[in-house]
Amino acid sequence: KQEVTQIPAALSVPEGENLVLNCSFTDSAIYNLQWFRQDPGKGLTSLLLIQSSQREQTSGRLNASLDKSSGRSTLYIAASQPGDSATYLCAVRRGVTGGGNKLTFGTGTQLKVEL
Amino acid sequence: EAGVAQSPRYKIIEKRQSVAFWCNPISGHATLYWYQQILGQGPKLLIQFQNNGVVDDSQLPKDRFSAERLKGVDSTLKIQPAKLEDSAVYLCASSFSGIEQFFGPGTRLTVL
Numbered sequence: 245k246q247e248v249t250q251i252p253a254a255l256s257v258p259e260g261e262n263l264v265l266n267c268s269f270t271d272s273a274i275y276n277l278q279w280f281r282q283d284p285g286k287g288l289t290s291l292l293l294i295q296s297s298q299r300e301q302t303s304g305r306l307n308a309s310l311d312k313s314s315g316r317s318t319l320y321i322a323a324s325q326p327g328d329s330a331t332y333l334c335a336v337r338r339g340v341t342g343g344g345n346k347l348t349f350g351t352g353t354q355l356k357v358e359l
Numbered sequence: 360e361a362g363v364a365q366s367p368r369y370k371i372i373e374k375r376q377s378v379a380f381w382c383n384p385i386s387g388h389a390t391l392y393w394y395q396q397i398l399g400q401g402p403k404l405l406i407q408f409q410n411n412g413v414v415d416d417s418q419l420p421k422d423r424f425s426a427e428r429l430k431g432v433d434s435t436l437k438i439q440p441a442k443l444e445d446s447a448v449y450l451c452a453s454s455f456s457g458i459e460q461f462f463g464p465g466t467r468l469t470v471l
Binding site for chain 2: 248276278280286287288290333335337345349350351352
């Protein structure tokens with residue numbers, strides 16, 4: 245059974261700091277990994293999706309890396325801003341057909357960026 | 360393009376009452392998912408539909424939870440009777456290709 249862990253559970257940083265969020269998973273047989281952002285009372289917004297054959301993906305100030313063999317992914321946020329405050333969730337997908345394309349989520353990292 | 364729609368956004372009920380949630384996926388998305396997110400946890404898949412057929416309902420508490428997607432478009436998730444531990448956010452998501460899922464805003468359920 246796939247288990248996804250995110251460390252730290254909560255993080256508070258001053259504005260402008262670069263930061264790294266960690267995600268680990270127990271079963272390396274994944275199809276892809278996805279990072280989401282969740283604002284209080286809102287649904288999930290997809291940030292980055294990395295296919296199992298890729299090493300990293302970038303979007304603006306966000307960079308996600310994937311080391312499938314060691315079961316790890318990191319989300320790097322450069323020059324953090326108060327608007328980045330949210331909960332960040334990573335999720336892995338085993339396949340794309342049938343029940344394999346369900347997402348298994350971590351418990352999230354709650355980020356607060358302070359002025 | 361309109362996103363995934365869910366209603367109601369909030370619901371408060373007494374334990375042992377019944378409740379229903381509605382989801383309308385993005386047009387053309389054949390796959391629809393219902394997730395339960397308990398406070399402080401990541402979302403957990405309850406049920407997955409491909410068109411109007413069930414693909415995975417292994418984590419759905421079938422003694423009290425039911426879901427349907429009759430015409431392969433919108434879907435309803437019902438809880439009857441509700442328990443205190445059902446308090447959570449219920450998220451609906453849809454997918455066209457199975458590669459990426461798009462989430463609705465969720466329904467926050469409080470059971471008193």
